[in-house]
Amino acid sequence: MKLIETNSYEELSQQAAWKIISLIKDNPKLNLGLATGSTPTGVYKKLIEDHQENKTTYKEINTFNLDEYIGIPKKDPNSYHYFMCENLFDHIDIPLEQTHIPDGTAKDLEEESKRYESFIQEHGGIDLQILGIGQNGHIGFNEPGTSFYSRTHIINLAESTRKANSRFFESLEDVPSQAITMGIASIMESKEILLLVSGTSKAEALARLINGDVNEQFPASILKNHQNVTIFADKDAIALL
Numbered sequence: 001m002k003l004i005e006t007n008s009y010e011e012l013s014q015q016a017a018w019k020i021i022s023l024i025k026d027n028p029k030l031n032l033g034l035a036t037g038s039t040p041t042g043v044y045k046k047l048i049e050d051h052q053e054n055k056t057t058y059k060e061i062n063t064f065n066l067d068e069y070i071g072i073p074k075k076d077p078n079s080y081h082y083f084m085c086e087n088l089f090d091h092i093d094i095p096l097e098q099t100h101i102p103d104g105t106a107k108d109l110e111e112e113s114k115r116y117e118s119f120i121q122e123h124g125g126i127d128l129q130i131l132g133i134g135q136n137g138h139i140g141f142n143e144p145g146t147s148f149y150s151r152t153h154i155i156n157l158a159e160s161t162r163k164a165n166s167r168f169f170e171s172l173e174d175v176p177s178q179a180i181t182m183g184i185a186s187i188m189e190s191k192e193i194l195l196l197v198s199g200t201s202k203a204e205a206l207a208r209l210i211n212g213d214v215n216e217q218f219p220a221s222i223l224k225n226h227q228n229v230t231i232f233a234d235k236d237a238i239a240l241l
């Protein structure tokens with residue numbers, strides 16, 4: 001894993017965005033894996049600015065999101081569908097039919113998990129995956145204890161994750177207890193991964209990732225076995241290294 005230390009969240013966002021833009025310029029048909037949460041929103045802002053100023057085009061890009069809550073309709077402001085439209089898709093020239101997010105309202109969720117997994121593979125797999133990290137080391141919504149061999153699946157969210165994400169909801173009770181997420185094996189098949197880590201609340205997780213062993217109790221640790229991972233971290237996140 002390569003670690004890029006930046007002085008601020010702004011710089012982290014800018015540097016990660018430049019990296020994404022340069023890969024899109026190299027391959028205008030890039031399969032881009034996307035993440036939600038607070039961390040990548042700065043990168044998405046930079047991509048939008050660049051699209052407006054420099055006309056980088058997303059017309060041939062396909063995007064694949066990591067995860068979605070179970071039971072939250074697409075039009076609900078708390079769905080990751082809504083989040084992606086608000087924070088990126090509505091502001092660039094990507095055709096919406098080329099944006100793919102697992103359907104957390106599917107009647108048959110097992111079937112939806114299988115469909116999403118094979119759908120990614122039929123599209124040739126993910127070229128570049130953007131990742132955030134949970135305080136407990138989750139990637140996507142793969143909570144501690146998830147098998148490193150997992151494919152897209154349904155997961156029960158850890159109470160700590162529900163609490164951390166309750167800031168987006170009216171109350172903790174409104175946070176879904178389950179999500180559908182790409183598995184760890186699915187994520188590991190991405191050709192390249194950018195992991196974004198920002199803020200003091202992630203400092204412990206980053207230190208554990210860098211200094212700890214590879215262990216299913218800390219899902220992000222598997223990234224140590226990937227050949228092409230770049231971590232973009234800001235000053236606050238590297239505080240414990």
Ligand code: GLP
Nearest residue numbers: 036037038039132133134140141
């Ligand atoms: C969320 C998402 C993850 C994200 C993580 C961290 O629950 N499912 O993909 O990386 O938690 O989120 P944040 O960037 O808001 O700290």
